[in-house]
Amino acid sequence: MYSEEELVKRCIKQDARAQEEFYRRYAPKMYGVCLRFAKNKMEADDILQEGFIKVFINLKTFRNEGSLEGWIRRTIVNTAINMYKKNVKYQQDVEIDKADIKQHAEMSAFEDIAAEELLKLIGELPVGYKMVFNLNIIEGYTHKEIGELLGVSENTSKSQLSRARQTLQRKLAELQNKKHE
Amino acid sequence: MSKNYTNMDDLFRDKFENFEPTPPDHIWDNIKSRIAERQSGKGNSGPGNNLLLSLTGLLVTLGILSSFLLINEDIPEKITPTETFIADAGTESLAVVSSETETAIFPVEATNDINAATKADIQEENIFQEENMPGTSKDKDKKKKKSGKKKGGQPAINPVVTSTVPAERTGKLSLTAKATPLKAAAVDTRYSSESETVNRDMKADNQNQPLTSISNRNTHDDLTSNLSDLYGSHNDYGKEGEWILGAFLTPEIIQYPSDANLNNYSYGFELAAIWKRKNFFIQSGAGLSLAKDQGKYNINYNKYLGTYEDVYDVTFDSIGNELVPTFHTNMVAVYDTVKHVRIENTKRKYTYINVPLLIGYSEEFRRFGWFVKTGPSVAFMIGKNEPVASEGDEEFRLLTIENQLPDRISTQWSYLLTAGMTYKAGNKINLSVEPVFRYHVNPVYDKATLQTKHPYSIGLRMGLLYNF
The missing domain is CATH 1.10.10.10 (Winged helix-like DNA-binding domain superfamily/Winged helix DNA-binding domain)
Incomplete structure (x- = not known):
């Protein structure tokens, strides 16, 4: 099992084993993100797939200054947003509904x-x-x-x-x- | 472990924090194959693109071949570059003899009394009689031709040109025709007008002197130029095709069906050569196009909050009877832990060289004309300017910079369909305007999710055409 830094380096060098390990390590968490954004499971699969392809393509641009997981997560979220924008043809601006924004205290x-x-x-x-x-x-x-x-x-x-x-x-x-x- | 949530937001955040469902196995299989495909094709090629490349290569080859065939269509098939120009001393007639025995022979009388119709009917055997006269170079030529045929099974290519110019009266060689029976000239000498021209020239030079023989070895090109010297301009021989030079300016907008954010503009300038025959034409050339994209970066960062002095060491000194501590510190910047995002728009510029190959049809009515043309075009990226995201004024800790706009691919294939109008602005100048529809056979951007939907562009090409 590689360290995070080593894993990134190997993935950039197109090491197939490292890429699989990378995927296995981060995919479950990202799949949870995808399921939240997607309208169904099939769309979640698509987001995860396209998101990870983007991650592998752009991994060389990742700077080690922040968290890798956070970077992957943002890429997945952006993929979900793009998917959403593709599907939404028209979105109406609505006024802020101030009627009931208080929260129930008892959770x-x-x-x-x-x-x-x-x-x-x-x-x-x-x-x-x-x-x-x-x-x-x-x-x-x-x-x-x-x-x-x-x-x-x-x-x-x-x-x-x-x-x-x-x-x-x-x-x-x-x-x-x-x-x- | 149970938790008391004070609000709904915390409940959701907490429950999803460690939510890690297992994705289906086929997703990794798909990702793996897509990455492998990308690695093997470096992003913008693959089996489909190889096929595309082959098809376009075939198209280009066909285009070149078609233009070559069109250009050479005027030339009678049976006349080869090897011909013998004979001036008959007895009849003072000039004949063109092909190296192929079955080639038609068109004698031209060197007198003003011309009856081309009858002259052209001189029998092949008569010519052979002349050629078979011993001691003449024609005899040798004939032998050469025969031997050439036997060897190659093809008509011998022998650029020997013989002009027989008797020098009995002058005692010196009197060369009149440099003897350049070109294919076109050979055909055209069937007609009396051309024959007359030839003969008048001959007479003027020779003053009716009988011709003796002389052999000149010329290449085919020499023959061509010599014939031009002898006969003057070729314009009289019928202009079957014409060359047109065009300069075009084309603003275009590219529509990307998969993503409305990717629409962009380009401006092209193109120089084109057009070969036109009757109503059909072939157009090719090269052009420069400048494309602009709206780039977008998502910049993720933590905000700067301030600094504090971090004590990394303490030393004590005795001053008098007291121990005085000295604190050694580093200044440490403090950032918040919230992931902020800043969107930064950029302008990206790309330069391409375009090479189209179009075929078309046109009609003209007085000053106006219309045309349609279609064909493939290939564009090679020769320059790009992609500004990086700026640091910004605010102090922050940069987490990531995400490029929202995918990279452009370096070689684009497209198919053009245009229809337009021309206006004859001068004797040789035409103006043209044509709406252009371009279907991009491969995507403009190197974006995996956009591989299946092809972009198209709409433009307006304005051109200035010069007829030669």
């Missing part, structure tokens, strides 16, 4: 919930909501950055996040009720 009931269940809830979100929620809440992008990446206004990003939260809270509550029944 302790969900401590045992599995990631797969949350993934299912995210998968049920409208595609725009899902993108913004993933980018902002999980990946840490600001609304300004999301606006630039998705080609929407900052307000649209905020509004979609707000609605995504509302939807998810409702769904979480439903899930909670089901579990208690």
